[in-house]
Amino acid sequence: MLNINELKFDEQGLIPAIVTDAVTKQVLTLAYMNRESLQISMEKGLTCFWSRSRGELWLKGETSGNYQHIVSITADCDNDALVVMVEPDGPACHTGTTSCFTKPVWESDELQEFSLEGLMSLIEGRKIEKKEGSYTTYLFEKGLDKILKKVGEESTEVIIAAKDNDKKETIYEIADLTYHVMVLMIEAGISLTDIHRELASRHVIDRKVKQEKMTS
Secondary structure (H helix, E strand, O other): OOOHHHOOOOOOOOEEEEEEEOOOOOEEEEEEEOHHHHHHHHHHOEOEEEEOOOOEEEEOOOOOOOOEEEEEEEEOOOOOOEEEEEEEOOOOOOOOOOOOOOOOOOOOOOOOOOOHHHHHHHHHHHHHOOOOOOHHHHHHHHOHHHHHHHHHHHHHHHHHHHHOOOHHHHHHHHHHHHHHHHHHHHHHOOOHHHHHHHHHHHHHHHHHHHHHHHHO
C-alpha cells in the first residue's frame, strides 16, 4: 500500500480525485482532496473533498444523502492524481444526474461505445416506451412465460454449441442468452448492481473457504 506521505499534492495542497462507479465503471465526477479530506475519506469510507469555491471540507452526501461509499483509492504512476472507486447512494452531480460528465464534445463515427449498462438502459426503454416492430418490446408484451421460455431455449443452445467444441457458435449463443437474461432482469426488477453485489459477496465467501482449507 502506498503511504499518504508519498502522494504529491500541488502548491495549494490539493490532489485531483477522479471518482468512478465501482460497478458500472462510469466516471462520476472530478473533485479535489487535500491531506485532511483524504484522511477523513479513508477513516469514514466515504468521499470527502476540499471545496475550492467555498474553501472548506465537503463530505459528499452530507446534505443531499447521496453518499459515496469508497471501494478503493488508487494513485497514478506519478503519485499526483487519484482514482476513487465508489458505490454511490445517488447522483454524483448537483444537477441530479448520475455523472457530472453529460455533455458530448466529440464522438467517432466508426468506433461505437458499448456497455452492458447501456444495453440494459436500451432494453428498459423498450419496455417503458414500446417501439413497434421491436423484438424486445414483443417479449415484454408476451410476458414472463415467453421470456422464461426464451431463456430456456438459449441455455440449451449454449450447451449444444459448447458440447460441439464450437467456440464461435458458443460465443454467439452466450451473447443471445445474456441478452434474454437481461430482458428477464428488467422484467423482474433486477439490476446489474444487484448481480454485482451478489457475486462480490460470493467471492468473499469463496476466499474464506479457501483460507480455511489451507489452514486445516
